[in-house]
Amino acid sequence: MPTPTKGPRLGGGPAHERLMLANLAAALFEHKRITTTVTKAKRLKPYAERLVTFAKRGDLASRRRVLGLISDKGVVHELFTDIAGAVANRDGGYTRITKIGNRKGDNAPMAVIELVLEPVSPKQAVVAEATAAAAKAAPAAEASAAEEEVVETEAAETEEAPAAEAEATEAEAAETEEAPAAEDKK
Known part of the structure; x- marks a missing residue:
């Protein structure tokens, strides 16, 4: 004792x-x-x-x-x-x-x-349950994740095209503004 x-x-x-x-x-x-x-x-x-x-x-x-x-x-x-x-x-x-x-x-x-x-630790018990649930749902989640990736890449491609056009027009506008300023300095 x-x-x-x-x-x-x-x-x-x-x-x-x-x-x-x-x-x-x-x-x-x-x-x-x-x-x-x-x-x-x-x-x-x-x-x-x-x-x-x-x-x-x-x-x-x-x-x-x-x-x-x-x-x-x-x-x-x-x-x-x-x-x-x-x-x-x-x-x-x-x-x-x-x-x-x-x-x-x-x-x-x-x-x-x-x-x-x-x-x-009750937190450890909750984490163990969550990992078990995630392991069960993993096959279904992989299929849905693959579908989401395809949708996201398509959306990104469609968003990139207008953005590229907008950047090109901004660059052209900047060049036209710089050109007259350069002629005036000569």
Whole structure:
């Protein structure tokens, strides 16, 4: 587990802190999000992410290690089956902390810590779907693209002819204007 920070523990000794973090992690894995103080959420984040990393391994030794910390077999089973499968493509950052303001009774800063179960990047999922759709539509698109190219070249040829005539008349007009000016200078 991560090395405990120096200084005061969360509400007691080190044994109490270990039990509190284990219970918070069990609640997080059971409910997918919990509301707690900011300090407890910050201490829970590396603890819970380490347990999710063990769950992603999925072997018996990892399961026994997690069972040594969290005593509820149902929560451990859910961690190893549901949560580990949902974050299989994610390299880290399995939890998210969102501050929600202060508690009414004692004005303690509160936060919501939740599991991040969304896909790694929704943009990557959209890009993958678009490339698949483009691959399906490729044969039809090639035929229509060939037709468009023929139409575009015909249109360009018809547009170039009047443009060339207009340029020729402009050049002739410029030559006629320059010729009288040159005769006057002689």
